[in-house]
Amino acid sequence: MTSEAALRVAQAAAEHARRLLLFPSAANLDRSRALLEQAYGSIEALRRTCGEAPRARKPELRAGLAVFDRTLRRVAALLEGAARFRAGWFQALTAATSTGYNNQGQPSQASTLRSLSVEG
């Protein structure tokens, strides 16, 4: 595979991963990871061959790699956005299922211990 082809494959995989992360289900996260692994393989191939690329083609490769880098940053931002959402959402859920405050002033967790005494 030529350096240019490796870059094209990596870019296509990263862009596909980005589109999947717009809908960040666990399944899409796994599919994104597989695509990023594919991108990793292509960039690794590029790393091995770029030293042999003619000097005149290097600016073009650098420009292509910059585009890939921007896509990767968008992927990272989406991944962080998804994590931020989930973490906050989990926090909201735990708060909603708690019953009061603990001694640190935070909403306490639901207690599973209850006792019932019946007399008579």
Add this chain to the structure above:
Amino acid sequence: MPGLFTTLTTAADAMGVYAKALNTVSNNVENAGTAGYARQDFNVVAQPFDPSAGLPGGIAAGEIQNSRDQYAEQAVWTDQQGFGQADQSVTELSAIEPLFNVTGDSGIPQALNAFFGSLSALSVSPNDSVTRNNVLSSATQLAHQFNSVATGLGNASLALNQKITSAADTINGLTQQIAALNGQIGNDARTGTDPAVDASMHNALESLAEYANITVLKQPGGAVTVLMDGQTPLVMGNRQYLISASGATGTAVVKDSLGNNVTAQLLGGRLKALADMKNTVIPGYSSSLNQLASGISDQVNNTLLNGVDTSGNQGAPLFGYNSPADAAATMQVNGITTDQLAAALPGAPGGNGNALALAALANSPEIGSMTFTDAYSSLASQVGQSLNTATQDQTTQQDLLDQARSTRSDTEGVSLDVEATKMIEYQRSYQATAHMVTILNDLTQSVMDMLSAT
């Protein structure tokens, strides 16, 4: 953006903590059928207490589903506000960036090259009248270019006045709608569960979030309290609190309903982008441009004063301007004749000693450690870089907004126990993907370095 890649791991850790917490809750749910187990009563719940995030704490009647939906809505509003701010920044910077040409074919860089080229020619032919005339005409052209860019920046700043006022009007229009919907809910409690009212309320809130950072506190029954930047009330019950904004005094000022200046508290949205542009970005560019214009004027004038003209008189200053604060806008060529250009040094009348000193200004560090041309290039690239960053932010924020909207849909109507299981699965997937992104980023940077080095 190394910070982003660093936070990926931190975010994974945070998710792990919450996943464990929810696992406990999940156990509660799973044990609901166990003999002796008393199911939690979710009718009374503790609310999170975090004033900085606009969460007031306290005890409220609530349902799990409502809490979750409200969180998902708030996430959309947060990203909407980020998108609005980035989008507005791109719009404003796109209007400014063409003023700062970097090619050298036109604008200030071309005028600078022509001016110092004419001084270089003067050092070769110090007594040639055509050459002397070229110095005056290229100096005039240079002053005009500074005037033109300063005028462009001034016009951009003036245009912001209308936009700032318009953004405040839009905010007030939306809060009026929200207050009216609250009023309907207050008059008839059944309205709070009316899907049409709910949809109108959320549409208005989502539109509002594009213009300002909002915190929405949902009241029992469906009415909402809306705060801007966590502290400025916009809507409480059926009462609307009008804000006002103006840039007419030269500075963008946003005021709350009591007339307090809340500009410094703006956290996001289009209004913040407009205020930042008016108060920080454009003044910063103007200041650099003024420094450059006054620097060129002063250095050229001082050098000319060290020389003598064709009659042996002390040289006259070439450039003038009103004050350092408006040097670019008022820079002009003084009314001197070609003979008054001091190309010679006092000890060698008719020579080129002072013309050489003038030409040498082109390559000497006159603005900090930079030449005049380098200082201009630095300013122009700063403007270009700001636009580039804002454009990337806009793209990223659009992605995040799309993602938040899809996630909001995804989280509607799911059961708690199923979600608790999904969270653990989610965290595992997230950690693996985040790790992959981090190592891919490292590899990409390493290949970039290789390509740059060879």
